[in-house]
Amino acid sequence: AQKITQTQPGMFVQEKEAVTLDCTYDTSDQSYGLFWYKQPSSGEMIFLIYQGSYDEQNATEGRYSLNFQKARKSANLVISASQLGDSAMYFCAMREPHTGFQKLVFGTGTRLLVSP
Amino acid sequence: EAQVTQNPRYLITVTGKKLTVTCSQNMNHEYMSWYRQDPGLGLRQIYYSMNVEVTDKGDVPEGYKVSRKEKRNFPLILESPSPNQTSLYFCASSLSGSSHEQYFGPGTRLTVT
Numbered sequence: 228a229q230k231i232t233q234t235q236p237g238m239f240v241q242e243k244e245a246v247t248l249d250c251t252y253d254t255s256d257q258s259y260g261l262f263w264y265k266q267p268s269s270g271e272m273i274f275l276i277y278q279g280s281y282d283e284q285n286a287t288e289g290r291y292s293l294n295f296q297k298a299r300k301s302a303n304l305v306i307s308a309s310q311l312g313d314s315a316m317y318f319c320a321m322r323e324p325h326t327g328f329q330k331l332v333f334g335t336g337t338r339l340l341v342s343p
Numbered sequence: 344e345a346q347v348t349q350n351p352r353y354l355i356t357v358t359g360k361k362l363t364v365t366c367s368q369n370m371n372h373e374y375m376s377w378y379r380q381d382p383g384l385g386l387r388q389i390y391y392s393m394n395v396e397v398t399d400k401g402d403v404p405e406g407y408k409v410s411r412k413e414k415r416n417f418p419l420i421l422e423s424p425s426p427n428q429t430s431l432y433f434c435a436s437s438l439s440g441s442s443h444e445q446y447f448g449p450g451t452r453l454t455v456t
Contacts, residue, residue: 271447272435274444
């Protein structure tokens, strides 16, 4: 079964607009962690934001926020005021405690294109 | 500067010729991991290591070996590479297995012909 599902292969947004990238996850654990990474065309993986399953507030990091809906098992990334430099692949990932916290399971990614 | 380094960054090789991709981190991290990235599949974990001399399989370990003789180094060894191991490989490290952030290396693009 797919642990992390990103249903949007590609997304388009105009500069300065907000965009939401979807991520749903599947786990039977109560304690887990959710991550978003950005991969620009240069190829490196850049950590963006983290949400713990017991965190009551949605995580925020600058223009990035994570819309965490635990009951729906969704962890959508919201980018406010998109910039041209936000064009990249975005990966949602989950860490489950039953793996001893050692492994990140990644989704297949969403390619975001920001147009002027 | 805190970083994870990988070498080589690009490699084209032939089937069956043993190769090693090195990974080194300068942050005194306990936990290190190897992933491969393939189009449409995201990143999948190959092996991980919780500390020196402690390694374990990830989701796709077949055809790979690792070793952790020193805390800072975690080389990935392909004893007999095959074309289906053509991929983009990432090494990652974190302070511990429960740390919130994994630091990724720049990636190694491997082509096996």
